[in-house]
Amino acid sequence: MNRRKIIEEKIFRILSAIATYSLIATLAFIIILIFIKGFHALSWDMVLKAPKGGYYYGGEGGVLNAIVGSLYISIGATIIATIIGVPAALYINVYLSRRKRMQNFIRYILDALWGVPSIVYGAFGFTLMLFLGMNASLLAGIITVSFLIIPIVVRTFDEVLCNIPKGLHEATLALGSTRTEMAFKIIFKQGFPGFITALLLAFGRGIGDAASVLFTAGYTDLIPIHLDEPAATLPLAIFFQLSSPIPEVRERAFAAAAILTIIILVISLTARFLSKKYSISNLK
Amino acid sequence: MYLLKEEMMTHNKMINIVDTDIDTDSILQISNLNVYAGDHHILKNVNLRIPKNKITVLLGPSGCGKTTLLKCMNRLSDLYKELDVSGHIYIENDDILNTYKNIPSIRQKMGLLSQRPYPLPMSIYKNVAYGLKLKGIRDKNLIDYNIERHLKEVGLWDEVKDRLHNSPHSLSIGQQQRLCLARGLAVKPRIILADEPTSALDPISSKIIENLFKGLKKHYTIVLVTHVLRQAVRLADNVIFMSHGEIIEQGSPEHLFKNPQTDKLKEYMVDGN
Numbered sequence: 001m002n003r004r005k006i007i008e009e010k011i012f013r014i015l016s017a018i019a020t021y022s023l024i025a026t027l028a029f030i031i032i033l034i035f036i037k038g039f040h041a042l043s044w045d046m047v048l049k050a051p052k053g054g055y056y057y058g059g060e061g062g063v064l065n066a067i068v069g070s071l072y073i074s075i076g077a078t079i080i081a082t083i084i085g086v087p088a089a090l091y092i093n094v095y096l097s098r099r100k101r102m103q104n105f106i107r108y109i110l111d112a113l114w115g116v117p118s119i120v121y122g123a124f125g126f127t128l129m130l131f132l133g134m135n136a137s138l139l140a141g142i143i144t145v146s147f148l149i150i151p152i153v154v155r156t157f158d159e160v161l162c163n164i165p166k167g168l169h170e171a172t173l174a175l176g177s178t179r180t181e182m183a184f185k186i187i188f189k190q191g192f193p194g195f196i197t198a199l200l201l202a203f204g205r206g207i208g209d210a211a212s213v214l215f216t217a218g219y220t221d222l223i224p225i226h227l228d229e230p231a232a233t234l235p236l237a238i239f240f241q242l243s244s245p246i247p248e249v250r251e252r253a254f255a256a257a258a259i260l261t262i263i264i265l266v267i268s269l270t271a272r273f274l275s276k277k278y279s280i281s282n283l284k
Numbered sequence: 285m286y287l288l289k290e291e292m293m294t295h296n297k298m299i300n301i302v303d304t305d306i307d308t309d310s311i312l313q314i315s316n317l318n319v320y321a322g323d324h325h326i327l328k329n330v331n332l333r334i335p336k337n338k339i340t341v342l343l344g345p346s347g348c349g350k351t352t353l354l355k356c357m358n359r360l361s362d363l364y365k366e367l368d369v370s371g372h373i374y375i376e377n378d379d380i381l382n383t384y385k386n387i388p389s390i391r392q393k394m395g396l397l398s399q400r401p402y403p404l405p406m407s408i409y410k411n412v413a414y415g416l417k418l419k420g421i422r423d424k425n426l427i428d429y430n431i432e433r434h435l436k437e438v439g440l441w442d443e444v445k446d447r448l449h450n451s452p453h454s455l456s457i458g459q460q461q462r463l464c465l466a467r468g469l470a471v472k473p474r475i476i477l478a479d480e481p482t483s484a485l486d487p488i489s490s491k492i493i494e495n496l497f498k499g500l501k502k503h504y505t506i507v508l509v510t511h512v513l514r515q516a517v518r519l520a521d522n523v524i525f526m527s528h529g530e531i532i533e534q535g536s537p538e539h540l541f542k543n544p545q546t547d548k549l550k551e552y553m554v555d556g557n
Contacts, residue, residue, distance in 0.1 A: 098365035167402045174396035176388040190405045281451040282405040
């Protein structure tokens with residue numbers, strides 16, 4: 001019996017170790033592959049220049065248009081998602097705290113929205129765009145991506161908020177706070193690391209998604225200046241370059257992928273740092 | 285059935301007799317308080333008076349409704365949809381269960397100390413300042429003065445004066461509990477509601493809190509929930525013994541524990557020791 005337990009313990013330990021390390025190895029492999037394949041094409045020109053004539057046939061230039069477009073769209077969408085998502089998550093946890101059924105219903109709907117494929121949001125955004133008489137533009141892209149990421153912001157933040165002990169709610173109210181003061185001064189602050197995680201997930205999904213911006217943001221070699229101008233995005237830049245028959249252009253696709261990875265990495269590290277710094281007093 | 289009725293009558297008589305023993309200078313009066321959670325009758329027609337500047341201990345086994353009673357007193361019972369509360373709770377002649385006054389200002393008449401400390405997610409300084417700011421105090425000197433005063437009141441000032449802007453999690457659990465007490469005192473309550481405030485603390489920290497209570501009763505009325513009989517003996521001026529949502533006996537600890545009238549209290553005194 002005892003021997004059996006020891007063997008069982010060993011087997012499961014080894015299996016879970018394999019699962020963990022193979023996951024990390026796969027991730028590392030993907031990143032290394034992107035960097036190796038794109039290494040030759042990765043240059044300051046790539047980051048600092050917009051495509052010049054004949055870029056997609058191996059001509060000069062870079063993907064600055066797509067970098068800027070992607071940042072505009074994902075930052076814009078994250079801001080909209082924060083403005084709508086944060087009060088929504090606080091509302092679910094502070095004002096609906098007595099109405100468990102309603103809470104669960106809203107959570108169920110948001111989970112379903114989270115699972116909707118981004119091409120569906122793309123099609124919805126496209127329909128909305130035509131209905132409003134807009135062209136494929138930065139604004140249409142931002143709105144569509146914000147639809148895509150609002151459920152992510154709400155549910156990720158909500159998941160952290162609903163784990164805040166009720167004792168903290170009671171302690172705050174007992175001091176004479178109104179619910180609104182409690183929501184924004186205490187609960188938001190206590191859930192701050194969750195808020196950062198929500199933003200990161202949303203931003204990452206927004207900047208990396210191709211299908212939602214395919215019809216709505218358009219594509220251009222120019223850097224967008226106004227909201228009604230079309231905007232290029234990194235995922236689409238990667239897609240167009242990767243489908244080229246010219247090897248140098250395909251290399252540039254990997255370089256663009258490497259740039260996208262670096263952007264996400266930098267933003268993620270900064271956000272984690274800030275989250276740690278500002279949640280030092282939080283209830284553990 | 286008849287016996288039961290008779291027993292209840294003697295109960296009520298006894299409660300009435302003891303009731304007249306209590307200092308009539310009461311700050312909080314509860315009459316006909318009933319609390320239901322669905323079909324479950326949690327508090328059964330509770331009537332009591334909390335004397336001013338005394339420590340009143342709500343004693344009883346777990347699940348007897350003492351925490352629910354405490355939560356009704358500052359209307360934290362509002363947070364629980366399943367609780368159906370009826371009756372009257374008068375604080376300085378204000379019926380807080382049937383009032384149009386705003387609830388936050390009623391809650392500020394009472395400070396709450398819960399089973400474990402819940403420091404707000406901000407520095408030690410801001411934890412105490414939070415209540416002051418809710419009271420509308422904006423003058424920094426006045427805030428500083430009050431923070432020092434209330435931290436001294438709970439004997440924490442010397443321990444934290446050099447690290448006021450640190451996280452409250454740099455403090456021990458006992459210190460955090462005293463910080464929560466100071467934070468509550470900063471809103472100038474009349475009553476301190478303490479829900480088993482020493483249950484998460486080590487014996488030394490518990491003793492500090494108990495001694496604080498003895499000193500604080502000069503300025504505040506304290507309602508302490510506990511299931512520890514010895515704590516009730518040490519601290520209480522007035523004991524209310526509850527079981528299954530009813531007040532079984534009440535009176536001064538000397539009177540009550542030396543001469544228990546009911547089997548329930550006798551049993552509890554045997555098991556509680």
